[in-house]
Amino acid sequence: MARKEIQDKLLRLGTDVVGQIKKGDNPYVSIPVRALSNVKFSESKKTLSLGTQESKRYFVNVAHARKFMQTLLVTSFCKDLVEHDIHASIREAYYSLKRNIADTHENTFEEQGESDPIIVDLEVMLDILREQLHLNADRSGVAAGKVTVEDRGDIIDWSKLGSGGWSIPSNVEDIRFRKIDAKFVLVVEKNATFDRLNEDKFWAKHDCVLIGTHGQAARGTKRLIHNIHLQSKLPVYVFTDADAYGYYIYSVIKSGSINLAHASEEFATPSAKFIGLTMADIENFGLQKYTIRATDQDIKRAREMLKYPWFGAKEWQAELKLMIERKIKAEQEALASRHLKFVSEEYLPQKIKKKEFLP
Amino acid sequence: MATGVTPPAERITDNTAEFNSEDFFKKTYRESNVAEFFRRNLHMLGYAGPLRNLTTIVHEFVTNALDACEEGNILPEVTVELQEIGERDFMVSVQDNGTGMPESYIPKLLGKMLAGTKFHRYIQSRGQQGIGAAGAIMFAHMTTGQPIKIVTSGGNGTILTAVMDIDIKKNEPVIFELQKAKGKWRGTKIIAHYKDVLYQKSEQGVTEYLRRTAMANPHAKIVLKEPDGNIVTFDKSAKKIPPKPVEMQQHPLGITADDLRGLAANTEARKLGTFLSASLSRVSSAKAEEIAKLCPGVNFAMDPKEMTHLQAETIIKAFKQVKFIAPATEGLVPIGEDQVAESLKNLLKPNFYSVVTRPPAIYRGGIPFQIEVGLAYEGGAGKIATLKQDGFTVTARVAEIMRFTNRVPLLFDAGGCAITQAVKSVEWKRYHISDFENSPMTVVVNFISPHVPYTSAGKQALSDDEDIIQELRFALMDAGRKLKSHLSGIRREQARTRRNELFNKYIPEISRSLSKITKASEPDIRGRLQKIVNAKLKKGDIEGEEELEAEASGPKRKPSDENGPGED
Incomplete structure (x- = not known):
């Protein structure tokens, strides 16, 4: 999206509100509702998208006034950023906008927890990504593989970055892929698993792009997976713990999330497949003694996920039900119970060879 | 025995x-x-510890002073002076502007106690506590052996000064010196020397006693010269002397066998039957005959003075089986709503107050009484207390209860008193007082009756008779309702201001942002927003209250219900 177009969208939001004020109306902004009730799952695209429900945020409304003020503050801040071509983290945005409201003991924002959702509101309202608004989320995520990228004029070879790998920036919009020499992309949840596979040079031995998400994938990481796939059409396999949290991480990479349902087109990788750990792996790889008892929270979460349409596939329904029934979970690291290199030398090669994936 | x-x-x-x-x-x-x-019997007569001793002494003399003034239709001006001689050693003087005492009357200061009569006039009076000035004089004799000094004049140009003591052997007052001097002055001043008395500025001390006396006697000016020379003045807020209470005949349902014999001792009637209808209210000769039929063992033609205790008990039992008209209540004299209000305003300067004088009622079937309640809120209402708050010591005004019987303050035994009980039993929340104990408020309750049912001889607490508690509660709730309507008015006003504030404070930030986004004129947007807000407020067209309440009080939605874990 061109910068001019983004500026126009921000300006239009402002002029709409000013127009209402000039008519003497109670001014408002319309925000698509970001909740499960307004999220649609497309069976054909395998992605989430936002429905048409909108809520109006009015100024003269006891419950809205403060957020209305905050929305305009963030809008004005983003317009400045785009105009002057500066980038800011969402934390910097919070500090830039936080100030005392004259004659009160109140601040425009009391904590970052107030400004972050307003930023998402603005993305959804304008249908612009925050990266395009020059706001950057926190980053986390590493990559390794026989890949060469160009980042702001620097050429980076992911195969020559030692034990740490390439740290994925929060904004990957301007990353260009020069070379991708791989047969698949392997995304792993845990840093420890990434380090194990990196040390074992798994990506060299098996020709893959290795990406570590460090828990729930950050926006930059999701976007990077999306972009690699878009450009190379390589299959994407996701490797997480066998628990509700891990399965959900996979689903967000594959189909998008409720919060980012408006941007699934940009972030989701619908062809991604789940490699493990699965409940079946526990038996097949002799991990029975290395499982953990699932907490009530895990079970509750799994029950909720049973109802999500994007977990509607019969394999996932069976997997979740089995987890609820057996009340257990297992970590990626449990595979080390066999031996340290078991994961890189036996588990993953075997799973890939047999194409044992969940959809 | x-x-x-x-x-x-x-x-x-x-x-x-x-x-x-x-x-x-x-x-x-x-x-x-x-x-x-x-x-x-010291403790029963109000002399129970050095702090209370001083309060009792002042009470006895001040009560006499107020009575003396009212008797002469004079608006009372009473000055109390405390001079510290040594530790627990004080000169106490009480001066009034009453009609003075004639020479012959001076010894009668000791009258009640020495005469030893048990007969009480059945009349609403202050003098139901203690045994009057006689006790106070006796206490001086006991603790210092010093005589008391009396200066008095009727305003006729002659001032009488007498020094007086008690001859313990003869049970008689002794006047040592009696001087007459020329001078234009009217009133009575009593000076006495005491030990075993303690002055404290506590809730049970002299200052508080006088403050409360002023509260219940708005027609009196009371001045206290404290031992440190400080002068506290409680000005009068009313210019009318209250009407004199009327002596009443006792109602048959309100007396005991002992009372009945007391009455009989003083009657002129020669037959028991005529005595009953002559000395008691609502007992016609027909009723007397009805009673006689219920007491076959008692000869109603006998001399009432010869009635034995047993016979009196039989008659009292018979009373309970007869239907009487309720006793007359005209003899009761409340302070009055207007005057209580003036008092509250004068002494507490509250932001809000409400006053209720209930119509007279009856307890034990035969004793008339009446309740008055004043509520004062904020301003100078409530007593100052030191509280711990978040680890800091702060002073704040908290609830205080001022109890009175026949305008006399009760400072002791608060816990065992029906008034305290009734106040605490009221659901103050209903009247917008969310936390009574910690509210800046004063509750004034005056109980009026010719016979005050104290819990004990200490005469500092009202017994918890059901009829009295109920009437107390009615009075308090009436007053609470009145206070509530004041408070809700104010709260509406505050809510309106808060709501104005809620929107107005955001106008500058919104205007500035919109101006930066669109280059529109900031002052123009600001002015227009202000108009929109004002119009909405004026119409009362404000939305979002329910939403806000739901957010504040409703169960918080678990994030997991709607969003995935750890999403950004």
Whole structure:
């Protein structure tokens, strides 16, 4: 999206509100509702998208006034950023906008927890990504593989970055892929698993792009997976713990999330497949003694996920039900119970060879 | 009594259980009975500890002073002076502007106690606590041995000064010196020397006693010269002397066998039957006959003075089976709503107040009484307390209850008092007082009756008679309702201001942002927003209250219900 177009969208939001004020109306902004009730799952695209429900945020409304003020503050801040071509983290945005409201003991924002959702509101309202608004989320995520990228004029070879790998920036919009020499992309949840596979040079031995998400994938990481796939059409396999949290991480990479349902087109990788750990792996790889008892929270979460349409596939329904029934979970690291290199030398090669994936 | 000895002449029955030795009576009783009676009953007469001693002394003299002034139709101006001589050693003087005492009356200051009559006038009066000034004079004699000094004049140009003591042996007042001097002045001043008295600025001290006396007597000006020379003045807020309470006849349902014999001792009637209809209210001769039929063992033609206690009890039992008209209540004199209001305003300067004087009611079926309540809120209402708040010591005004019987403050035994009970039983939340104990408020309650049912001889707490509690609660709730309507008015006002504030404070930030986004004129947007807000507020067209309440009080939605874990 061109910068001019983004500026126009921000300006239009402002002029709409000013127009209402000039008519003497109670001014408002319309925000698509970001909740499960307004999220649609497309069976054909395998992605989430936002429905048409909108809520109006009015100024003269006891419950809205403060957020209305905050929305305009963030809008004005983003317009400045785009105009002057500066980038800011969402934390910097919070500090830039936080100030005392004259004659009160109140601040425009009391904590970052107030400004972050307003930023998402603005993305959804304008249908612009925050990266395009020059706001950057926190980053986390590493990559390794026989890949060469160009980042702001620097050429980076992911195969020559030692034990740490390439740290994925929060904004990957301007990353260009020069070379991708791989047969698949392997995304792993845990840093420890990434380090194990990196040390074992798994990506060299098996020709893959290795990406570590460090828990729930950050926006930059999701976007990077999306972009690699878009450009190379390589299959994407996701490797997480066998628990509700891990399965959900996979689903967000594959189909998008409720919060980012408006941007699934940009972030989701619908062809991604789940490699493990699965409940079946526990038996097949002799991990029975290395499982953990699932907490009530895990079970509750799994029950909720049973109802999500994007977990509607019969394999996932069976997997979740089995987890609820057996009340257990297992970590990626449990595979080390066999031996340290078991994961890189036996588990993953075997799973890939047999194409044992969940959809 | 173990030995069955009855003290002669006087029926000092209840409180003399200890001195039952025959020897004692023979040798000493006649000579020192008054002093002995006094000493043995100190605590029941209001002399129970140095702090209370001083309050009781002041109470006795001030009550006399107020009565003396009202008797002469004079708006009372009473000055109390406390001079510290040494530790627990004070000169106390009380001066009024009443009609003064004639020479012959001075010894009667000791009258009640020495006369030993048990007959009480059935009338609403202050003098139901203690045993009057006589006790206060006796207490001086006991603690310092010093005589008291009385200066008095009727305003006729002659001022009388008398020094007076009690001759314990003769049970008689002794006047040592009596001087007459020329001078234009009117009133009475009593000066007495006390030990075993303590001055404290506490809730039970003299200052508080006088403040509360002023509260219940808005027609009186009361001045206190404190030991440190500080002068506290409680000005009058009313210019009318309250009407005199009327002496009433006792109602048959309100008396005991002992009361009945007391009445009989003073009657001129020669037959029991005529005595009953002559001395009691609502007893016609027909009713007297009805009673006679219920008491076959009692001869109603007998001399009432010869009625035995047993016979009196039989008659009292019969009373309960007869239907009487309720007693007359005209004799009761409340302070009055207007005057209580003036008092509250004068002494507490509250932001809000409400006052209720209930219509007269009856307890025990035959004793008339009446309740008055004043509520004062914020301003100077409530007592100052030191509280711990978040680890800091702060002072704040908290609830105080001022109890009165026949305009006399009760400072002691608050916990055992029906008034305290009734106040605490009220659901103050209903009247917008969310936390009564910690609210800046003063509750004034005056109980009026010719017979005050105290819990004990200490006469500092009202007993919890059901009728009285109910009436107290009605009065408090009436007053609470009135206060609530004041408070809700104010709260609406505050809510409106808060709501104005809620929107107005955001206007500058919104205007600035919109101006930066669109280059529109900031002052123009600001002005227009202000108009929109004002119009909305004026129409009362404000939305979002329910949403806000739901957010604030409703169960918080678990994030997991709607969003995935750890999403950004």
